[in-house]
Amino acid sequence: MSKSRIFAAVESERDSLVGLARDIWEHPEIALEEEYAANRLREELEDAGFTIERGVGGMPTAFTGTYGSGEPTIGILGEYDALPDLSQTVSTNREAVEVGDPGHGCGHNLFGVAGIGAAMALAEAIDRGDVDGTVRFYGTPAEETIIGKVFMARAGAFDDLDAALTWHPADVTGPQRTSSLAVDSIKYTFKGTPAHAAMAPGAGRSALDAVQLMNTGVEYLREHAPDRARIHYTITDGGGAPNVVPAEATVWYFIRSPSRPQVENLTNRVNNIAEGAGLMTETGVERNYVTGAWELLTNDTIGDVMWENMQDLGSIPFDEEDRAFAAELHETIDTETLLTRLADLPEDVREAVEGESLATDPFPRTDAAPFMMGSTDVSDVSWIAPTAQFRVSTWPVGARAHTWQATAASGGFGLRAVSYAAKVLAGTAYDLMVSPDRLEAATEEFELATGKRSYETPLPSDAEPPFRGGIQY
Ligand SMILES: [Zn+2]
Secondary structure, three states: OHHHHHHHHHHHOHHHHHHHHHHHHHOOOEOOOOHHHHHHHHHHHHHOOOEEEEOHHHOOOOEEEEEEEOOOEEEEEEOOOEEOOOOOOOOOOOOOOOOOOOEOOOOHHHHHHHHHHHHHHHHHHHHHOOOOEEEEEEEOOOOOOOOHHHHHHHOOOOOOOOEEEEEEEEOOEEEEOOEEOEEEEEEEEEEOEOOEOOOOHHHOEOHHHHHHHHHHHHHHHHHHOOOOOEEEEEEEEOOOOOOEOOOEEEEEEEEEEOOHHHHHHHHHHHHHHHHHHHHHHOOEEEEEEEEEEOOOOOOHHHHHHHHHHHHHHOOOOOOHHHHHHHHHHHHOOOHHHHHHHHHOOOHHHHHHHOOOOOOOOEOOOOOOOOEEOOOOOHHHHHOOOOEEEEEEEOOOOOOOOOOHHHHHHHOOHHHHHHHHHHHHHHHHHHHHHHOHHHHHHHHHHHHHHHOOOOOOOOOOOOOOOOOOOOOOO
16 A cells, blocks of 8 residues: 555656756766756755765765664665766757767666655655655765765765665666676876987887786786686877887776676786886886776565566556657667677567567566676675665667667656656665565575675775766776
């Protein structure tokens, strides 16, 4: 009975949630610059009587909003950062609103808004006496740079949670039951001696040579890396004019693998290679640890509760206009991208959505593989409290995050899915709050999965959130 009141409470806020998601889409801000979005979300919660804590983890755009008291404490995570250079109109052509501006190509304009919609519905349920406990919304900035939750976790922001719930915009709907890759992000800067490259090369010690030798060494490391490890790099500074032996050069690495200990081991080996390159070229090397994350630990007990809520809700109520827009957008996705995406889906999901442009029904699982071959800062929360995440269709089947199609859809028919996501979040939190058995089962699963490993931040003790540089993952 009360569950339907929770859904009704979200539904009554539908127009304002859609308006807010549209507003944030129109004000895209990149990681750690999300002042507009963070303020809008925070003000909504403040107006609803939540207790706000600002600047969590040393980031001005990170905040929490807490309502209620006592146990259990359920956290709802929300993101709102945009991506650089993804400005895009709500149309079926590649066309920027403003060339060079950021855009919501990961649908994070929908993400945080659905979270506050759920948190406010739960606050109403607490006021009515339908549920007891505490609900806390986490305004988590800089997901795209794997910064926000990692620094919030280091500050202890998730330590008192009994469960954490989150979601992500996608092309299908259902609980995410995969892990992800743990990651270290490190910049290596070599320092040598400048010299005229033609007239006095013998006097020079090239920092760029060191970078190239380091990269060659890492290429040889690949064969001896764990399965599913991923190591990639870019040379962010390779020197200046070719006639000057580069005195300084920087290479930026992401080192990823399916478990945190594997990443730490690989990083040690990459560090040794860097030292070796320095020795060969008589240059010095400095390491700048940018950020890192653990692998995702998905809680299937909570995933099952999410699935039950999706079954209650049925399909996402897209209308004819939404379908027509999705169909046109779907046409712009090239065959290779489409086939690669379809291959990631479990067979039943693939069969159901192949040939469709918009997937409206939920599925009990949405991944064929045990690992999502990327990284997320939700992972760090997932080692502190039982955590589950689900996906909701907000863009066409086969579209990928971080594309212009995803940006266009997130300002268009994706808005329709905001209240659906909010209902799944609120319904799941409600179920966990009224059923101690479910929460206990989730905790048991968490304890079994974590075993003897307890969360330690990957960050060095003196690391600060990197506020400059527009680093995107
Ligand atoms: Zn995202």
